[in-house]
Amino acid sequence: MLGGVENTSVSPVFVGRAGELTTLTGALGRATAGEPQSLLIGGEAGVGKTRLVEEFLDEACGRGAVVAVGGCVEIGADGLPYAPFSTALRSLRRRLPEEFASAAAGQEGELARLLPELGDAGSQEAYHETGTARLFELTGRLLERLATDRTVVLVLEDLHWADASTRHLLAYLFRTLRRGRLAVIATYRADDIHRRHPLRPFLAELDRLRTVRRIELSRFTRTEVHRQLTGIMAAEPDPALVDEIFSRSDGNAFFVEELVVCHTSGCASGTISASLRDLLLVRVEELSEDAQKVARIVAEGGSTVEYDLLADVARLAEDDLIEALRSAVGANILIAAPDGNGYRFRHSLVREAVSDDLLPGERSRLNRRYAEALEADPSLVRDDERATRLASYWYHAHDFTKALPVVLRASVEARKRHAYAEQLRLLERAMELWDDVPADVRAGLRPIDYAGAYPPCGCDPATTPLRYLDLLAEAAVAARLCGERERALKIVKMALRLLEGENATDHDPVRAAWFWIERSRLVSGLARGDGWAEIATAQELVRGLPPSAVHAQVLATAAGWGMLHAPGLETFAAAERAVEYAQLVQAEEMELNARLTLGALMVDSGDVERGLAEMAGVSERTVQLGLISEAARSRTNLSSSLEGVGRSRQAVEVAREGIELTQCWGLLDHEGWILSNLTESQISLGHWDEALDGAQRLQRIAYSAKPRGSAALRLAQLAEARGELATATELLELARAAYGKHDPQMQYTLPMTRVAVSIAAAEGRLGDVRTLLAECAEAGFPPGSQRYAWPLLLAAVTAEADTRGLPAAAEGRAEALSRIRSIAKSLPAPEAVWIAHSLSVSAELTRAEGHDDPDRWAEAARAFGPLERPYDLARARHRWADALLASGGRREEAAALLCEAHLVAVHLGARPLRESLELLAARARLSLTPGEPASPPDEDGFGLTPREQDVLGLVAAGRTNRQIAEELFISPKTASVHVSNILAKLGVAGRGEAAAMAHRLHLLQEAS
CATH class of the missing domain: 1.10.10.10 (Winged helix-like DNA-binding domain superfamily/Winged helix DNA-binding domain)
Known part of the structure; x- marks a missing residue:
């Protein structure tokens, strides 16, 4: 039906069909292995059968297959006899002339019925009972012979136009092909196969053959149409255009192309090409x-x-x-x-x-x-x-007068069903109709009937006429809730122009404050700023006005912003005022929101039990009232606060309850926030594989910038801990891009810096470690930041301790250690988990200064013991064992510590920690198998000879081979041999790594 229409705009990007293409390439692999393959590809006209086949044939040619394509021809009710086979065989003869001649030898006259170029078919007997069967058999044998030493792919297109003979021959081949590296593929238009179409019984017959697989192509999803449009237009299409073309094309790829032509050629909206x-x-x-x-x-x-x-x-x-x-x-x-x-x-x-x-x-x-x-x-x-x-x-x-009230009523129905995208479209239609409806008709419309987002500004929504601003408020919320944040921001800006611009038609400071708060939320969600300027504007607008729900909302929003950006007395006071104002105007939803913020601030300030109780009470009340969004937020904040005080197992329980809630109600964005918290707590508990699965799911479902950033951050944390530094670096950049530069919250910046510090330390970039920490110190560590600051400080001081004794690290070490000590003194440690971190930092400081104290590490390890932090405990045990061995005694105790830590490292897949433990055990000749006796200590470390120990000392001091030779009175060649032997015995790749290991494993006598 559509064969005569020219495609004028084709996407250069192959969209979708990944599963179908995998099926085809899998069949190609089996054919190459000598198992003939038979496939049918069906789909409506324009759905993309030809494009799929083209992509597959490109892959087949890339693998060295010989490809032949033939198409059926539409002439009247039937096609030309054997037309697709004739075309395909002609192609094979052209591509493989010698092989074809050899395969057809002696049967040219009979095969000429398919390919006249082979000879005079008229010289053969025209009619015979077995003639057709003979021809079919010869054709099959010809193809098998051609596919003996090479893979042959035979494609027959437009089978819906095939003549009966073509169908019969194809059915014969599908039944009888058993040898050769051959794949036969046929396509047809499923929508043309009406009840009496001759292909219908043919397909039914083939369905009974186990050797034939049928692939049915469905229409594109909206996501696939979006990708197709992006490819066609070579640019990101407008979401409205995607929605329009997806709706009008029903996902048919050809129709999408035609509609794009209409769009780009300036056809009027709502039309299609002539x-x-x-x-x-x-x-x-x-x-x-x-x-x-x-x-x-x-x-x-x-x-x-x-x-x-x-x-x-x-x-x-x-x-x-x-x-x-x-x-x-x-x-x-x-x-x-x-x-x-x-x-x-x-x-x-x-x-x-x-x-x-x-x-x-x-x-x-x-x-x-x-x-x-x-x-x-x-x-x-x-x-x-x-x-x-x-x-x-x-x-x-x-009839716009009748249409407007009904459109508004339909928007309310959509809102009740949480169909916010549909609600938005209806509201935009209402906005379009507004000026065309008589004022007296509009005066009969009431906010109480149509405006669920109507800000209570002191007017009675039951008697006050509905205003255009009410529609804008509704549309802004609907757009935000359906993910159209860009559109929501445009609507909010339009409303503020009407309220505050030079040509303002209304003056309503309370309403304006409401829109400024919406703008703050959108700006922050789009990662275009931190939203504070908008909040400050809203505060000025309501300052001095009587208490209202909007006033309480402004205060609550300011307190929530302060909790994330500037926790302290001022933010605490703002939260208390928000609770008070909400109670005054009996806005319980707003009160719960403010109480939740207040509870989190109480936890950060050290009033942990009361704060957690306050947050738990809010969580319970929101569920009682059916405030699902607020209930989800309460679980997000509560799980975060529990993690912040080291109660990770409780945090996981709360987060899972929250995820169940959000999945039940389809709140994907809220699920993303809670899932981010869940993965953080799972990492703390040592459930790294579960955390990996959760972070990968978060990557898939998150459509807001910050949850996407959290997914990348969690994955970066796991990759760094498992020694996948390149992956961690890439993920860290993704997190930075997602969080943006305009909203530097400590819950994002400090963990990202901790990962960056660990990566830099692992790569030997101590200068970058010091720079990163100095930048954080300059920004400061506000109250509540200890949960992120202590791990950062531990990573930085560990880098200093690991490079102790290296000449390149000596310059600036005193300043770096002084900075670390100063930060540690300023950080509170109100909970057991942060006390344990502070003890580790103190022990690392001692190690960095050349005095590795087993008692300090014993104290840190015992502090981590009951906290369900297996990775942190394993690291502390590693250092404890190292200190014990360095002191020259208690080898059995050290061996037990190493075994326990090694089991954890292996279980978690923490490769750097595992390798460090194995190196330490090897150096000390201790077994990592529990119960196995230790060997006597190896005095010369890894089997190094006395001369190699001398050379290693000079390598660690930064000497070149020539300098080593001069100092030890040996030839440069001999020095080079010694260095090579040292690298091999230590199992390292270079001199720098050897020097670092020598200091870390106490292979040298170091000056303090």
């Missing part, structure tokens, strides 16, 4: 007059029109209506609805073509008849569709 419309209308125009009339009526009725409603609008005698419907269904124009209660077009674009062909007056008249029929008898359609359908009918009938 060539496509003409093709779509051909079969419609062949129907009877009554059937065409019914088709036009159904085209204006919606995706499906109920029979009773259609009968009311068509005004035909029942027998005439049924006969018209039978004709349209028989022509495959209309189909019965799945529930049997109505009719719809087989393809929505055909419906659109029919609708476009209506005269302007005809369209509005039909829509008026639909609206009048539905108003007279609302039972004609389902209850949940009535408002939307009626709104559409009145709108397209151009």
